[in-house]
Amino acid sequence: MNQNTDLLTLRSVSKSYGTVPVLHDIDLSIKDGEFLTVLGPSGSGKTTVLRLIGGLEPLTSGEIRLDGQDISRMPINRRPFNTVFQDYALFPHLTVSGNVGYGLSVRHVPRKEIARRVAEALELVQLGRFTDRFPAQLSGGQRQRVALARALICQPRLILLDEPLAALDLELRRQMQEFLKSIQREIKTTFLFVTHDQEEAIGMADRICVMQAGHIRQLGTPHELYYKPNCEFVARFFGENNLVAGKLGSVQGELRSIETALGRLVCSISDQPHLKTAADGASAFAAFRPEALHLADAKDTDNRFSGTIADMAFAGSSTVATITAGADHTGQRLRLRMPSRVDGSTLKSGATISLAFAPHEGHLVLA
Amino acid sequence: MTALPRLSTVLLAAITTLVAVLLYSPLAVPIVSSFFTIAHGNVDWSSPTLATYVALAENHDILAALRTTLIVGVCTVVLSVVSGTLLALYYHSRRSGRSLLQFIIFLPFLMPPIISGLALLIFFREIGLERSLLTVVIGHTVFVLAIVYRTVLMRLQSMSRTLVEASYDLGATSWQTFWRIVLPNLSSAMVGGAILAFALSFDETMITILVTGTQSTLPVRLWAMMRLGFSPDINALVALILMFTVLLCVLAARFLIPRQVATERT
Ligand SMILES: Nc1ncnc2c1ncn2[C@@H]1O[C@H](COP(=O)(O)OP(=O)(O)O)[C@@H](O)[C@H]1O
Ligand SMILES: [Mg+2]
Numbered sequence: 343m344n345q346n347t348d349l350l351t352l353r354s355v356s357k358s359y360g361t362v363p364v365l366h367d368i369d370l371s372i373k374d375g376e377f378l379t380v381l382g383p384s385g386s387g388k389t390t391v392l393r394l395i396g397g398l399e400p401l402t403s404g405e406i407r408l409d410g411q412d413i414s415r416m417p418i419n420r421r422p423f424n425t426v427f428q429d430y431a432l433f434p435h436l437t438v439s440g441n442v443g444y445g446l447s448v449r450h451v452p453r454k455e456i457a458r459r460v461a462e463a464l465e466l467v468q469l470g471r472f473t474d475r476f477p478a479q480l481s482g483g484q485r486q487r488v489a490l491a492r493a494l495i496c497q498p499r500l501i502l503l504d505e506p507l508a509a510l511d512l513e514l515r516r517q518m519q520e521f522l523k524s525i526q527r528e529i530k531t532t533f534l535f536v537t538h539d540q541e542e543a544i545g546m547a548d549r550i551c552v553m554q555a556g557h558i559r560q561l562g563t564p565h566e567l568y569y570k571p572n573c574e575f576v577a578r579f580f581g582e583n584n585l586v587a588g589k590l591g592s593v594q595g596e597l598r599s600i601e602t603a604l605g606r607l608v609c610s611i612s613d614q615p616h617l618k619t620a621a622d623g624a625s626a627f628a629a630f631r632p633e634a635l636h637l638a639d640a641k642d643t644d645n646r647f648s649g650t651i652a653d654m655a656f657a658g659s660s661t662v663a664t665i666t667a668g669a670d671h672t673g674q675r676l677r678l679r680m681p682s683r684v685d686g687s688t689l690k691s692g693a694t695i696s697l698a699f700a701p702h703e704g705h706l707v708l709a
Numbered sequence: 710m711t712a713l714p715r716l717s718t719v720l721l722a723a724i725t726t727l728v729a730v731l732l733y734s735p736l737a738v739p740i741v742s743s744f745f746t747i748a749h750g751n752v753d754w755s756s757p758t759l760a761t762y763v764a765l766a767e768n769h770d771i772l773a774a775l776r777t778t779l780i781v782g783v784c785t786v787v788l789s790v791v792s793g794t795l796l797a798l799y800y801h802s803r804r805s806g807r808s809l810l811q812f813i814i815f816l817p818f819l820m821p822p823i824i825s826g827l828a829l830l831i832f833f834r835e836i837g838l839e840r841s842l843l844t845v846v847i848g849h850t851v852f853v854l855a856i857v858y859r860t861v862l863m864r865l866q867s868m869s870r871t872l873v874e875a876s877y878d879l880g881a882t883s884w885q886t887f888w889r890i891v892l893p894n895l896s897s898a899m900v901g902g903a904i905l906a907f908a909l910s911f912d913e914t915m916i917t918i919l920v921t922g923t924q925s926t927l928p929v930r931l932w933a934m935m936r937l938g939f940s941p942d943i944n945a946l947v948a949l950i951l952m953f954t955v956l957l958c959v960l961a962a963r964f965l966i967p968r969q970v971a972t973e974r975t
Contacts, residue, residue, distance in 0.1 A: 396878060398874055398877075398878070418874075418877045418878060419877045419878070419879075419880045419881060419882060420880075423878075424878060424879065425874075425875070425878045427871045427874070427875060428871075429869060429871055431869060431871035431872055431874065431875035433872060433875070433876075433890060433894075434894065435893045435894055444876070444879050444881070444889075445879035445880050448876075448879065448880050448881040448882070448885050448889070449880055492879065493879075496879060496880065
């Protein structure tokens with residue numbers, strides 16, 4: 343169980359349904375023991391990736407390797423992976439223990455051992471008392487855990503989960519997120535978890551793979567994706583962000599300037615060589631998070647501009663100001679997020695304020 | 710506000726009762742008259758009797774016809790359930806020729822029975838098959854196949870595709886998936902279809918008259934008895950058939966309502 347060895351590798355995998363291409367040249371490596379989340383809007387091809395890996399659909403081209411061996415043509419029932427389906431796919435005519443033991447029973451494991459391992463698996467997902475119930479007699483969260491136990495019991499190398507929490511209400515979803523993480527830590531199995539909810543992805547994943555329109559846009563830790571998005575799509579999709587369009591200017595060490603409607607801004611380009619080499623005048627966006635934007639004070643020399651508060655929204659722990667900035671304070675909408683205080687904010691709608699963000703908290707993405 | 714709905718409920722109940730009485734009271738007549746003697750259009754309520762049933766039990770022709778009906782029914786059920794299920798599985802697997810196949814299955818059920826019966830009769834004569842119980846069974850199977858096929862296919866189509874996928878995903882072979890997942894989920898539809906098939910075979914008359922040999926089934930026998938005149942044991946026979954048919958319908962409904970509803974009540 344070494345986090346640095348690749349368990350599964352997808353090499354230029356493409357998939358078309360009929361003549362409609364759905365995945366384009368996907369390259370992806372899943373490390374042994376990691377919790378990898380595939381994140382993307384609906385229709386981006388997440389489920390398809392999962393179905394190709396699980397063997398439920400044939401590849402159109404490319405290959406899938408497990409421990410370096412090509413398994414592209416291995417039949418589904420021989421692949422050492424198990425899936426937790428979006429609709430759980432519990433067998434309605436079997437009890438909880440019948441469902442959980444199914445994978446062992448079709449492999450002709452002796453009855454006694456099945457009973458022992460089913461009990462263990464149900465203990466792990468905290469469903470020990472429900473062995474004789476039928477799926478129709480369980481709540482959504484319980485069905486979810488039965489589906490998980492059924493997948494775990496075969497001791498797969500990789501567990502594939504397709505939006506398993508989508509059908510649960512918010513509170514239960516939070517609990518299940520923590521629960522899934524704790525189980526993954528306990529059994530140390532690799533999880534490939536599909537979701538369209540970026541908060542869920544940030545909270546659970548070791549690494550996140552962002553998909554859009556059948557392409558992988560970026561693969562990295564939640565921190566990398568949040569602070570160093572490599573394209574406009576990821577910058578907009580992943581967390582709240584302010585994007586200001588402009589033309590690239592000169593490089594000064596780890597910083598680069600960009601000419602925008604807000605004036606000349608300076609942003610960090612550390613670890614992003616493609617931004618260092620991009621041509622002067624190329625179209626790009628300055629991107630900075632709402633929490634990086636603040637009221638300017640004397641210390642702020644760079645990235646200063648003024649704006650008008652269009653709206654103040656109280657959101658519990660934080661308060662969000664919507665600001666219009668740029669020429670005549672009309673063109674550019676920005677968001678500023680600050681911690682809430684019991685006395686309320688001194689800022690009022692309609693006020694004109696001076697704003698700034700620190701250069702190392704801004705970054706650039708090419709348009 | 711409350712008076713109007715109440716008035717309409719009462720009206721609705723009255724109309725429903727009236728319709729029910731008009732539609733079903735003719736059915737009550739043979740039941741009543743199987744227990745009481747009727748003279749000059751008046752029921753003699755004073756002396757209930759089982760005499761008609763005794764007469765029926767001693768009528769060897771009728772008992773033989775009943776036996777024939779049961780044999781034909783059971784054979785028809787077995788044949789139609791097996792072939793109807795296989796055909797539904799074939800249709801569901803999206804192989805070629807499925808619409809044509811479906812059309813052919815439904816044809817004998819939708820055509821007037823006399824046409825189906827004549828077609829079968831000509832067919833049997835052409836291939837030199839003597840008219841016998843075998844030809845009756847074949848005729849009935851062709852006729853009821855559509856019902857079993859349709860019942861099983863509907864269940865198959867309402868079954869989530871991911872169930873089969875989950876089975877393969879957990880390591881099962883196609884054979885195991887069929888026996889352990891697909892078939893158990895079809896079983897109640899198959900039982901429901903079997904009961905309907907039996908009920909249809911039980912009172913099928915037209916095709917039977919055309920393709921049977923020397924033996925007659927119960928409805929055919931009844932038909933023959935009617936031509937000779939109205940005897941009291943016919944009342945008993947009709948009453949029995951009526952009760953039996955109601956029982957079959959109740960059973961079929963039980964098997965054909967979705968399992969979910971049944972278990973969620975517990
Ligand atoms: N069986 C199929 N036949 C044809 N098109 C499909 C099929 N399954 C998915 N697609 C298409 O492939 C694209 C990606 O689908 P999917 O992988 O389910 O996306 P996601 O899971 O990210 O929502 C969608 O545009 C969808 O319409
Ligand atoms: Mg999906």
